[in-house]
Amino acid sequence: MQLMTKELEKQLDKNAQLPEEERKVVVKYFTPDANATWWISERDPHDPDRLFGLCDLGLGFPELGYVLLSELSTLKGALGLPVERDLYWDQKQLLSETVHQQRQPIDPLQAVMTVLDRP
Numbered sequence: 001m002q003l004m005t006k007e008l009e010k011q012l013d014k015n016a017q018l019p020e021e022e023r024k025v026v027v028k029y030f031t032p033d034a035n036a037t038w039w040i041s042e043r044d045p046h047d048p049d050r051l052f053g054l055c056d057l058g059l060g061f062p063e064l065g066y067v068l069l070s071e072l073s074t075l076k077g078a079l080g081l082p083v084e085r086d087l088y089w090d091q092k093q094l095l096s097e098t099v100h101q102q103r104q105p106i107d108p109l110q111a112v113m114t115v116l117d118r119p
Contacts, residue, residue: 001082001084001085002085003029003069003072003073003083003085004027004069008026008027009043009048011026011027011091012026012027012040012041012042012043012051013042013043013045015041015042016042016043016044016045016052020095020096021094021096022094023041023042023094023095024041024091024092024093024094024095025039025040025041025053025054025089025091025093025094025095025098026040026041026042026091027040027085027086027089027091028040028085028086028089029072029083029084029085029086030083030084030086031058031075031077031081031082031083031084032077032081032084033077033078033079033080033081034058034077034078034081035058036056036057036058036075036077036083037055037056037058037062038051038053038054038055038056038067038072039053039054039095039098039102040052040053040067041053041095043069044066048069049068049069049070050066050067050068050069051066051067051068051069051072052064052065052066053065053067053095054095054098054099054102055067056102062099062102064099
């Protein structure tokens with residue numbers, strides 16, 4: 001699967017020019033077998049490989065930060081499945097809304113069990 005398209009590049013670049021409170025999540029990446037998700041809102045105009053958004057590595061502690069597209073394209077989950085682009089992602093949600101939604105409190109025991117990979 002192609003993680004980046006010319007259309008997404010245009011949208012990410014345009015989004016980076018907007019005030020922070022108006023930036024929407026343009027593309028969502030995820031690992032189908034590792035519970036990691038990246039909601040990307042923009043890319044660095046000086047380094048097109050560098051993307052910015054909300055990153056959740058599946059541990060229950062999502063944070064805003066940068067990720068390299070080249071790294072996403074080489075990552076594989078526990079079953080060897082590559083990172084995929086969510087083709088059905090609705091680009092109407094603001095990054096700030098996504099951050100609020102994904103940072104909802106979780107049960108600490110559940111977080112530990114997730115890390116230990118036990119049912």
